[in-house]
Amino acid sequence: MRLAAVFLLAALPAAAQEFVVVPGPLTDEEFYRAVACAAPPGDACQKPILRWPEDKRQDLTVALVSVTPALLPYQRAIFEAGLDAALGQINALDAGVRLTRIAGGRGATDIAIHVVATPPGQVMEDTGVEGLDGNVLPLGRVALRARDNEIREALIAISAQARRREIASILLEEVTQALGLMTDIEGPDYRRSVFAETGNSVVRLEGQDAMALRRHYRGAPTADEES
Template identity: 65%
Template sequence: MRLAALALLATPLAAQEFVEVPGRLSDEAFYRAVACGAPPEGACRKPFLLWPEEMRADLTVGLASAPDDLPPFRRRLFETGVEGAIAEINGLGAGLRLRRDDIAPAIEIHIVDTPPWGVMTRTGVPLLDGALLPLALVVLRPREGAIGEALIAISAEARRREIASVLLEEITQSLGLMTDIAGPAYDRSLFSETGNSVTRLTGQDAMAVRRHYPPFDD
């Protein structure tokens, strides 16, 4: 997850962080790689997880917490990143609609006062405390075969030029597309295991979101 990590809690399953690929994948293989951790021509290593159908038309995401001493200009960078990610995902025509809600979001984003590669403490969120924070972290908790809870933690020390890309990636992965891809053919993919510069969902990245959440029926 490009200096990030994904955890599946409520099960003892440890999540694989990325799939190594030798070259370009078919759309089918790419989707299976990011959605269930399947290597090329291999079996899924994670369950497929999606948000429940009844939540998809109005799935909320927002900044649930931030350090009290976060400078206003830094907070604006995170807020702009969240708004940009929402607009980018909503513009895909997939079968879900995100809405900003900082009061009680389904996808909680926590800006934490932890440096990259530090252990989170005193976040006020039990599922985050004690976890290693490479740069950003997604925690998905399954419930009855679907996503029941999603938490995103991102370091308050994230570099300015990385914030928008990291937030787009983490919010996209919180939709259930949990695995990155490692390989030179995907250096410019949002799901690339290296780099934090992509701020648009195009090509196979966009395809994977639309396939995971087929467009709503008219």
């Protein structure tokens, strides 16, 4: 995603690789390992592989926890519709996870989304959320709290200044990344992927994007996990 960042909280590397550069099309295995653990083609994982615990996967809750007062009602409606569409795309895959949207504050939901007034490239302030305040917001940011390779909580921040035509795509990618697929891909063959580093236009999970999410929760472990 253009101008996006994934940040790991807890006992995990603080400086995580944001994207993998690929020269051409990848096999399904290469694509999965790239988005799941930042592995360049034919190379080792650069990030830990993280998943939600099995006992939560069929009822992961998602909430639009806070929205800046600077957002006009019609703008909020765009974020609301984009979030519903993102959850619909993910649930339709039968990928081994199911997301339920709730109305609730942080602590009452697994994946908490905040629409903030911070302009892209500026430091977030006054959100009141540890893990967001004090960090630069490129355009969207995902912060994962994890322990023993299991995700415990996901925080998503999106700038209210995101362009209208990009909002649905940003939400789809951020929620997908909150499921553990944390790395973008940079390459001419992947401009129409939800994981594309240089664009925010994809609003459907198809092809290798869909394969990667199914593989993450339904497929066999990678060699990195078995070793």
